[in-house]
Amino acid sequence: AQSVAQPEDQVNVAEGNPLTVKCTYSVSGNPYLFWYVQYPNRGLQFLLKYITGDNLVKGSYGFEAEFNKSQTSFHLKKPSALVSDSALYFCAVRDADSSASKIIFGSGTRLSIRP
Amino acid sequence: NAGVTQTPKFQVLKTGQSMTLQCAQDMNHEYMSWYRQDPGMGLRLIHYSVGAGITDQGEVPNGYNVSRSTTEDFPLRLLSAAPSQTSVYFCASQKEPSSYNSPLHFGNGTRLTVT
Numbered sequence: 001a002q003s004v005a006q007p008e009d010q011v012n013v014a015e016g017n018p019l020t021v022k023c024t025y026s027v028s029g030n031p032y033l034f035w036y037v038q039y040p041n042r043g044l045q046f047l048l049k050y051i052t053g054d055n056l057v058k059g060s061y062g063f064e065a066e067f068n069k070s071q072t073s074f075h076l077k078k079p080s081a082l083v084s085d086s087a088l089y090f091c092a093v094r095d096a097d098s099s100a101s102k103i104i105f106g107s108g109t110r111l112s113i114r115p
Numbered sequence: 116n117a118g119v120t121q122t123p124k125f126q127v128l129k130t131g132q133s134m135t136l137q138c139a140q141d142m143n144h145e146y147m148s149w150y151r152q153d154p155g156m157g158l159r160l161i162h163y164s165v166g167a168g169i170t171d172q173g174e175v176p177n178g179y180n181v182s183r184s185t186t187e188d189f190p191l192r193l194l195s196a197a198p199s200q201t202s203v204y205f206c207a208s209q210k211e212p213s214s215y216n217s218p219l220h221f222g223n224g225t226r227l228t229v230t
Contacts, residue, residue, distance in 0.1 A: 034219075041223070043205055043207075043221030043223050043224055044219070046220075051216045090157060090158065096216075102173060108157045
């Protein structure tokens with residue numbers, strides 16, 4: 001069965017500092033991995049995805065994520081945080097080798113950037 | 116381009132009442148799904164559909180029914196509402212389930228309260 005873990009409920013970072021939001025996953029086959037962001041009273045918006053190839057994936061708003069197969073991790077990163085990055089972030093996984101089409105989400109991490 | 120449209124935005128039900136949450140997309144996406152979002156639990160998959168006439172259960176299907184008579188619409192039915200179904204419900208669609216790696220497009224959610 002697929003699963004995703006986001007070990008931190010909240011991450012607090014000062015503006016201008018680098019940020020990392022952690023995600024680990026479990027799938028039977030190869031993973032397709034995604035990051036989404038949710039702003040208040042809105043649906044989720046796609047940020048970036050890992051399918052295959054380079055382990056460092058670049059996405060929207062200056063975010064990037066690093067895929068680490070041995071650690072089964074897909075941490076979200078940004079070199080310099082902005083106050084406007086404050087939001088709820090979700091990691092998601094799909095089993096690339098399965099005929100099932102389920103996309104499973106983690107519990108979310110609230111990112112708070114202080115000025 | 117409307118994307119994924121959910122109605123209503125808010126709903127209050129009494130225990131035992133029934134209702135249907137509507138979801139429509141105008142992107143000709145084959146895959147549609149319903150999630151519920153609860154504090155500390157992230158998004159949990161309720162039901163999903165890989166095309167008209169095909170539906171399957173997700174992680175938390177009990178108490179919910181779905182049908183997919185057209186590509187555009189994927190309504191979620193609560194036959195007898197319970198307080199445990201108080202949540203925010205999101206509908207999401209995806210272009211092709213077989214590609215596995217295209218991002219989900221989310222609606223803005225329906226906030227349901229069951230008293």
